[in-house]
Amino acid sequence: MEWLAPFLQNLTGGLLIGGIYALIGVGLSLIFGVMRIINFAHGEFVAVGMYTAIVLFQRLGMDPYVALLVAAPLGFVLGAALQRVVLHRLIDAPADSTLLATLGLALVLSNVLFLIFGAEPKSIYLPYATATVTLGGVRLPVAQLIAGAITLVVIVGLWLILTRTEVGRAVRATAQNRLGAELVGIDTPRIHALVFGIGMALAMCAGVILAPLLFAVPTVGSSYTLKAFVVTVLGGLGSVPGAIGGGLLLGVVEFLGASYLSSGYRDAYGLFAFLLILLLRPEGLFGRTVKRV
Amino acid sequence: MTGSPDRGPDAGAGPPPAAPSAAPGPASRALTPWLERGGAPWLGLAGVAAAGAAWYVVFPSSLSLGIGLLLLAGWASAWDLLGGWTGQTSLGHAAFVGLGAYVVGVTATKYGLAPWWSVLLAMALAAVLAFLWGRITFGLRGSYFVLSSIAVAEILRLIAINERKLTGGAIGLFIFDLDRPFGLDLFSRHTEFWLALGYLLLVLATTLLVTRGKLGYQMRAVREDEASAQAAGINPVSVKSLAFMLSAALTALGGCIYGIFLSALQPQPLFELHLSVRIALVAIIGGRGTLFGPLIGAAMLTLAGELFRNAFAEANLLIYGLLIVIVVLFVPRGLMGELRRRAVRRRYAKSAGG
């Protein structure tokens, strides 16, 4: 049983990082589900979140977990504005156009971060960032536990909004059938702005949570965009619960792969899983069929 | 490389066939019918060749810049076979650039293979990779192909980094020696410039020939409407795969030249997403599904990059990001696509009015 403790250590490590992947993936999947847009700027939203936390910490000494209260509404407003100003014009354009527009947004965002903050990596040092608690022989980092708890709260909140409120019903109706939703009087452009705002808010929250754990560089976004893609494809494009499962799975796959196989291929494990899913079960582990007849 | 004047009529890449020419001047009596029958793009190709030669004469000390531009234009044109004419956006074409460069590097340094064999091998490998990749993704509905394209390029980059025995890992591969085909020094910037120009012309000529033939029309049919294409007896998966294989092989060919140009190969610049994105955006901004759009896009963005170097370079992709948003919103067909659409309208209006 000598292997068990390290295995549990790795498993919890993977689940904790997977929780953050889930938070990023949920936003991407929600946007896809409702708007049919693959948002290439999603990772950049995460990066914007990290920098927001850093600025608030450095200028105002604000604890990143308090900064969430600023970042979430800010992300919502920015996202809704982006949707209104840019993406709304493309609502009836081919899927490709919106995809390219978000790719353009991604480039603009990461380069603007570059212009403002420079290439130098930035981070936040919190005394409790390296603290741990031990539970049955497994060391759990405090910062990651807080991150996991916040992820849980945010996701449960989102679920409540989607299932228990009028707005949530409108969102789900729009996701199922935009035309039908319009026929029953739902203001779908407003719903789109709302959803894009929520998506960006979730991504920025993930960024804020990551800020004390990792480092921010302006180019960090693209790797999170890629992770979000893998997460959503694993879970099934457009499926919010799927994205949660996909995120946790990706975290565990990466962590175990890096622990027991080779760490150099860490990012490749997720990508291999991604291709394997496309080959064997393209609808994702939790999704509906996408194979052409 | 000049075209045979008796090509069939065509309206996709050139002027429409049947419209009887209004009033040919006496001097252009022989030329005009040839242009009408689709000779114009060949004339354009000759113009590209002449412009390339002019660059060589006028800027003899800026050959590297020229090589960079020609290769980018060639890659973007090769990308366009799949991304423009067939409508399958790829953000992973750096995979083929890197593959081409590495095949030349590995075979030259480890096995002493002559470069022309390496080039053939690289093109074949690229085509095989494209075939398998298409197998996995082209049967799926939605944006899976574009997502997978990033994933595959990333995986190749990680392989190049981790399989050190083959690729030299992160430290890379250094090409010190190459055979001299026909006594040509492949390391000379002069040779490389002409190779790059020839490469671009080859890609453009291939595009022109393909898009005027059966495959080219099948590619467009698949791009426009797969259900309709199937009713015409077209298997979308195999048309997409063929276009992808062609695009991949041509991109890898350019990668071979690039590998020789650098002669120090490292995974990071060769396989990175940045390069894939640049290839795709150059083609899209210039005009997808047009013969000269990708070339125009590459020329514009390269020259703009040189000009605005000091203003923008701290964030040197900013200009790409802004341009792509502007193009998507206001010029969705790209520069050449927009010009061509207007020209077609005008010509049709004229022929309908006259």
Next chain:
Amino acid sequence: MKRVFVALLVGCLALLTATATAQETVKIGVITSLTGRFAEFGEQHKAGIQAALEDVNAAGGVNGAAVEVVFEDDISEVNAALTAGEKLVNQGLPLVMGAYSSGITNPLAQYFTRQQRPFLVFTSSDDAITRPGSDWIFRINQPSYAYAQVLFDVFDAINAERGAGTLKTVVTVHGNGAFESAVADAVDVIAAERGYTVLQRQDYDQAGADFRPILNRFKTLNPDILFMVSYAADSVALMRQVQEVGLDAKVFAGGAAGFALPGFIEGSGPAADYVFTATMWTKDVPYPGAQDLNARLSAILGRTPSYHAAQAYAAVITAVDVLKRAASFSPADVRAALLATNMPDTVYGPIRFEDYQGYKNQAPLPAVAEQVVNGDFVTVYVNGQVVGDLLETPSWNAR
């Protein structure tokens, strides 16, 4: 649209033809990253070069002619660097120097070798630049091997102080860039030579990585030495996670780059204490004028300079010395002068170009080791000698 295009073309023409004009000065070409992701280092280079130009021109330049530096920005990209290289070669400059990243310098070195023009490297430390090297490539700065070497010198010193066998086993974690991999390779080689055992070596991809899987794995191995090679962002994440995972080693060693920067201490907090790191130059090196140069560079930059600035300073001093001695500015004569270089007391140490251990035209300078003590870098090993206390690393529980 057409007008914009014409304007672009004309502008480009003007740029390309605006090359060398009349020359009463001696021009040296410098290719570095003034913009793009390595711009931080280009700025350091610029500061060093500015200081050096003041000094050499005050001292009469090259036999009376003022020295001028032609900067070419490689925008942190290899294509632009090669374009710049070609431009400088075609301008007929007697000597060109550069660049920051090994990924950029390697292709440049290939190009200058083919063109048979001398090229002076002063920051890129990839071994492959001068090993095997070529007749035309010269390097002032220490190769990546030196980063590992100086830390193993420290390990040997610790073994000598606390008894042989105190430090025996090593685990290595490194980024998968060219430079980090090269240092990790050097660790393997030196460990084998000096009787240490490398238990395991793991690499990782990209900044912002999560190192816990690797560190958990290392923890089960109980290594004496944790050898880390990474850039700035990762160095902080690594030390934080080492503390978090509770990986206790007798020595934490940061081979290069990230660990020697002030940002490492700022970001890691107390976790940075006791870490040994290799650097190429500090204000405490026992070479004449080091403190003074450091003060001047600080004034120019408005912050603490990194060793890159000193390297650029040394490069200009060396280039001027070479051009003074060159029989003519022909490539062959400049190369001959480079080969004959012998500058025993520059602020960067004694500079001459030698062939040794497979290197060619490489200045055989040792690196410097520092230890972080109470949130500050303390120089502990210079020029083959221990110059400070080598503090023992307490276990994480005891801190």
Next chain:
Amino acid sequence: MPRALEAERITVQFGGLVAVNDVSLALDTGQIVGLIGPNGAGKSTLFNALTGYAKARRGTVRLFGSNVERLPPYARARRGMGRTFQIERPFEGLTVLENVLIPAFLRHANRAEAEAAAMHALELVGLSDRAVQPSSDLNLARRRRLELAKALAVQPRVLFLDELMAGLNPPALKEMIGFVRSLADSGIAIVMVEHIMQAVTELCEEVIVLAFGEKIAHGAPQQVMNDPRVVEAYLGGADE
């Protein structure tokens, strides 16, 4: 002598919903069969199952005696199934001639021959004077004819027409009816989904009525129209 098309016991299901249940039909060369029924009766789904665009859960489809039910749509097209789409979709950005050139390539690899065949198809439907026009500029009636020319260019032996007559004005309708008749006379078997009763009664010898995915009547147009079940299906469908 095998029949041109024989479909037996076709069943199509979407999730739990049975869209087409156990429907059979057969026809010979030169024959026209009409497929009618209220909206949502499963006509288009049956159509798609026959041409390969929808997956049949059960049942067989034989084209001149050989089974094609496992083949994808393009393979059925190659074996002689031609079809039009209810919402006509010309290939945007291509001219009228190029639109027809694409299916014509199926039978002629050589560009000149394919072009001649495409021109021939355009002449058949009366669009040859529009050959160089961008296809997006055509009006509805001409788009319909273009759609038909595209279907004809694959040289079908069995032709599926999906609401070809919908929205045409009386002269255009009359012209189209005459044209479909001549196609049948030239030896093509035709299955048509149609709402325009004039076209159905004038063209079809046999009509199949679908309601809620079931075949509820089958026979000559006049006879079927008087079937009480059919009347009820239409009325029932009307007040939904």
